Amino acid sequence: MRFLHTADWHIGKKLAGFDLIEDQRAVFEQVKQIARDQAVDAIVVAGDLYDRALPSEAAVTTVNEMLVELNRDLALPVLAISGNHDSAVRLATGREWYQATQLYLNTQLSEAFTSVTIDDTQFFLLPYFEPFAARQYFDDDKLTNINGAMPRVVAEMVAQFEPDKRHVLVAHFFAAGSSHSDSETLVNVGGLDSVAVDDLAPFDYVALGHLHNRHALNMDRIQYAGSLLKYSVSEANQDKGVYIVDTETMTREFIPVVPEHDVKTVTASFETLLSSDYRQTMNTDDYLAVTLTDVQVIPNVMQKLREVYPRIIGLGRKQQVAIASQLTVTKRHLAPMTLLAELFEEQMDQPLSAQQQKWAERALRAAKEAD
């Protein structure tokens, strides 16, 4: 069989105040198209459907629609788990009814041991869980971390393996590329809340969610899908998409999606950014983290940039602004009021008025008294 592996939708996520829900809907249309084009037999969603435990009504509407579209409109089995960003309780609403149309949605550890078999593959759907859930389920107070609990979890799954099937684990955790024998490395890499990849050896494929970078692990059979979109500036250079996994050949293929508005970092001078030549090289509607190469003060810089690039999500300087560096070197001897007057004139292109000067003097006096 062939399934589509996606994760970390984070529906309802905002990026520097920008609501991403329309971007999420748009990219989800591509995911559906991929599912159709690839004629997959099932969809795997490895957690973090929502961005918050208490999602907005718009986010609830969107996730509900996404599940309806995958499971009812496309009539595909859906194998989903809750991630650490989901409320297990809220996400579980309707669960008892969903299975009738092969929408399997696990939100509790105890549910992970009832496998779902589709064609040649036996799926184990392990939601994100806290150590206390493992202590409760296994009735063992010594299970104080995920790393210690996973061998127990896996053993209980392995005990149920149907020998003639492929075995796929769907999970949402931090998997660290090291073994138990080298516990020092494990602690260094992911800590006790990470899972040692060696523990996952019994599975033919582990469809992971949690880390947004699909390259986070470099392993043949343990794979992060990556997030649906770039959800921070640090993800600007990551490619996003979904995996198509073939359980007959046990191979996978990455199929990229193209966001309506990309997340990019830009480093240029203010003048360059506003020049028409440069603008033509840009998708000005992208989410941009801008680093200015300028050293001088630019009045109302964000407002001016946003007239051209409406989705600026960050603004920084390559070098310290000139006024600051000059200050330390050449202007340190100036009286505070003189300095303030110079700075004002530089920024506002006009000197302080008499009234403004009075206010400034009063403020400086107050600051001095407070010293």
Place this chain on the structure above:
Amino acid sequence: MRFLHTADWHIGKKLAGFDLIEDQRAVFEQVKQIARDQAVDAIVVAGDLYDRALPSEAAVTTVNEMLVELNRDLALPVLAISGNHDSAVRLATGREWYQATQLYLNTQLSEAFTSVTIDDTQFFLLPYFEPFAARQYFDDDKLTNINGAMPRVVAEMVAQFEPDKRHVLVAHFFAAGSSHSDSETLVNVGGLDSVAVDDLAPFDYVALGHLHNRHALNMDRIQYAGSLLKYSVSEANQDKGVYIVDTETMTREFIPVVPEHDVKTVTASFETLLSSDYRQTMNTDDYLAVTLTDVQVIPNVMQKLREVYPRIIGLGRKQQVAIASQLTVTKRHLAPMTLLAELFEEQMDQPLSAQQQKWAERALRAAKEAD
């Protein structure tokens, strides 16, 4: 057929800070037992399943369990609508799946015109709706209130009546016992956001939710179920329960439920309330709104009462407390500090210490300066 008519569960409701969820679970067990004993063919829930648009996880768990127990464990058709306390969006989660097991859950006006037929009865499930939803659905800007919209809603339902069936409307609104011809009365009774009962004439039965008093209307075929529990002191004298409606005879029977902790008003003296004779006449675990007949000041009165009656939800006095009335008559001439010292001694059974006297004097001085 026979159906059970309930409404206004308000799961997650707090009463004067007391979480009612265990009381709600307990009384719901009785509702289930009634459904079994009466061998009903369906359950009608006329809105306000939740108390808040954004319910707690405990409330979500409880409502989810209640629907599972009615629809899946008892295997009964459930006909439910959202009320004004529910979030239509959140409550609708899973809706597309629910119908497979005859759980019909309407949260949008447009859904009200797809009827559900069970045995001899055609049900129309009309959720709580705002006038704008009617304007949108009927594409008519003149529908500015519920009163104006209802004739249109009912007409569209009547057009779909199967003539050989009973016709039952499930709705959540304020129905006012007056006719359109007497608009003055209508406005007096319920205003333009109420529905004139004459508009509901085409139905054999109207199963209502919204008002918590089942006696709010005195009509044969238009009935409020009343709330699951007493949800305010003003409901202390109301009986709570469910209706069993027989569509063959078009008769209904009220079957009461008994709360684990009742809501009661008590008027007595402090001494009486704490006397062992009186306590034996009381269920001291009830939610009590206490009115004291005493006139003197009673130090730490709430704390002392709660040692015996842990669920006090209100505390008042039948008469003004003596100190206040005496004050106006005999003590008006006293200096503020003298008055304060007397009051303190009366309440605390000890005089002000030297330190307390200093603080009091300082406070009075500050109050005088602020005058």
